[in-house]
Each structure stands twice: as structure tokens, then as C-alpha cells.
Amino acid sequence: MEDEVIERMAAVELLEVAGYDAVDVCNAADAVCALENIDNIRVVITDIDLRSGFDGIVLAACVDRRWPGVGIIMTSGRIEPMPGDVPSRACFLRKPYARARMLDAVRGIIAQDA
Incomplete structure (x- = not known):
């Protein structure tokens, strides 16, 4: 989830072109709602610096x-996460990141x- 509309649209397009189904949400509350209602979500991509909500x-x-x-997958171009901010099954990508790096x-x- 990305709070910048253009960046979020680009990320969704990147994932869909790569063959993934993407759920486009604009805030953390909607992301939680999607996780509660859609059974097959396998990856959440979020910017750290969200403007609305948590x-x-x-x-x-x-x-x-x-x-x-x-x-x-956590991203940010402004905030460097502190130790403990990134869960063990998560990774951090500094913006701007290469599209290939996100897909990897x-x-x-x-x-x-698997």
C-alpha cells in the first residue's frame, strides 16, 4: 500500500504485468479490511510514511x-526503519527502488x- 496515488498505481501495474493479482488500497485500515476479507493475500507492500491512519x-x-x-515489504524514501521495526518475515526497500528489485x-x- 502506497499513499501516493501515482506510485501505488505503478506498483499495482508492475505486479499485474508480472502475473500477480493485486489489491489496491489507499490506507492501512483498508489493508487490514482486505486481509480480513480476502483469503489468498500472500504479500503486503506498504510505505512506512503513510499520511492517514496508522x-x-x-x-x-x-x-x-x-x-x-x-x-x-516495507518501503520509504524518507524514513529508515529502526531495529525491530521490520518484522522477521519482512524486508525493507529504500525508494526509489528498481522495479526488478520489488519483483524479486x-x-x-x-x-x-512453496
Whole structure:
């Protein structure tokens, strides 16, 4: 989940072109709602610096606690996560990141479950 509309649209397009189904949400509350209602979500991508609601660090902790089988990719161009902010099944990508790096991270998380 990305709070910048253009970046979020680009990430969704990247994932869909790569053959993944993507659920586009604009805030952490909607991400939690999607996780509660859609059974096959395998990866959550979130910016750390979200403008509305709780931030990506809180979202990542929530996902890690409630849905331990869901991988997490955290991104930011402004905030460097502190030790303990990134859950064990999560990874951090500094913005701007290469599109291939994002896909590699998604594939790596999904491969862990295979």
C-alpha cells in the first residue's frame, strides 16, 4: 500500500504485468479490511510514511501478528526503519527502488511458502 496515488498505481501495474493479482488500497485500515476479507493475500507492500491512519510500521506489526503467513515489504524514501521495526518475515526497500528489485522481493517471499 502506497499513499501516493501515482506510485501505488505503478506498483499495482508492475505486479499485474508480472502475473500477480493485486489489491489496491489507499490506507492501512483498508489493508487490514482486505486481509480480513480476502483469503489468498500472500504479500503486503506498504510505505512506512503513510499520511492517514496508522503508519506502515504499525501496519507491518499488525500483519505480522494477525497473519503470520503473509509476507511484508516495507518501503520509504524518507524514513529508515529502526531495529525491530521490520518484522522477521519482512524486508525493507529504500525508494526509489528498481522495479526488478520489488519483483524479486515479492517472488522471494512467495518462494518461502512453496
